[in-house]
Amino acid sequence: MNEPSSLEDIYRKYFKDLYAYLFSLCKDHHLTEDILQETFYRAYVNLEDYSGTRIKPWLFTVAKNTYIDYLRKHKRIDLKQDEFFAQVPVKGSAEQKRWLKPTCR
DSSP, X not given: OOOOOSHHHHHHHHHHHHHXXXXXXXXXXXXHHHHHHHHHHHHHHHGGGOOOSOHHHHHHHHHHXXXXXXXXXXXXXXXHHHHHHHHSOOOSOHHHHHHHSXXXX
């Protein structure tokens, strides 16, 4: 079976499989779309350097690495926000303090 040669052919052939794979990791439709878009962008940038014979495993590896990069980036952001809000003094009633208390993730 012939491998697709253009990015458009690759997109058409593997979009549904990649979407299902990323959705199984993310469990969020919008996040899956964002990561899928980034996956195809990275594939576009690196497609000329790809020298393998089977593109599907490579594309799934790009998708997995894109997802991992997303997790790493957002883990740092969440930690910084939690640390900041933990240091902010809370004034007011006990009810307000309960609602403003940072939650663990």
